[in-house]
C-alpha cells in the first residue's frame with residue numbers, strides 16, 4: 001500500500017502540570033475541549049497529518065506529564081523529538097518562570113537542531129491574566145523562538161501554532177535533505193569527471209570496471 005505521507009516528525013509538548021498541554025493537543029487533533037484536569041501519567045501521544053505546500057507531513061505529538069515525579073520518564077523522549085512546544089499558562093506567573101528550567105532540560109537532553117516554539121495558553125482568561133503578551137514575546141525573543149498565545153477553550157491559534165511548528169521542522173529537515181542531495185550531486189559529478197579522465201588515460205581499467 002502506498003505511504004500516506006512524505007515525512008513523519010515527532011513533536012513534544014513540555015510545561016508545568018495544569019497549563020493545558022492535553023487540552024491544546026485534543027483541540028488540535030479532535031477539535032474537542034474537556035474542562036476537567038486529569039493529569040497525564042508519563043507520556044501519551046496523538047497523530048495528525050498536515051499538508052504543507054503539497055508535502056504530506058504526519059506528526060506524532062507527545063504529550064508529557066508536567067508533574068515533577070514523571071520527569072525521569074519524560075526526559076527519555078526529548079532526544080527523539082524534532083520539535084518542542086513549550087507551554088505555559090498566561091494565568092500562572094509560576095508556570096512562566098519555570099520555562100527557564102524546561103528550556104535548560106531541553107538544552108541538556110534534546111538534539112542540537114531541535115526546533116522550538118513558545119505557547120502561552122488560556123488566553124481566553126483575560127481577567128485572570130498574570131503574564132503579559134509582551135513578557136511572552138520577550139522571552140521567546142531571548143530564546144530565539146516564535147511565540148503564540150493560544151486557547152484550547154476557544155481554539156485561538158491552536159492550528160496556527162502546530163502548523164508553524166511543523167513548518168519549522170520541515171524547513172530544517174528539508175535543508176538537511178537538500179544539503180545531502182547537493183553533496184550527492186557533487187559526489188556524482190566528481191565521480192563522472194574522475195571516470196571520464198580515467199577513461200581517456202586508461203581505457204583498459206574503465207572496461208574492467210564496466
Ligand SMILES: Nc1nc2c(ncn2[C@@H]2O[C@H](COP(=O)(O)OP(=O)(O)OP(=O)(O)O)[C@@H](O)[C@H]2O)c(=O)[nH]1
Nearest residue numbers: 017018019020021022023035039040066151152153
Ligand atoms: N480557560 C481555559 N482553560 C483551559 C485551557 N486549556 C486547558 N484548560 C484547563 O486547564 C486544566 C488543565 O488542563 P490539562 O490539559 O489537563 O493540563 P496539562 O498541562 O496537560 O496537565 P498535566 O497532564 O498534569 O501536565 C483543565 O481543567 C483544563 O480544562 C484554555 O485554553 N482555557
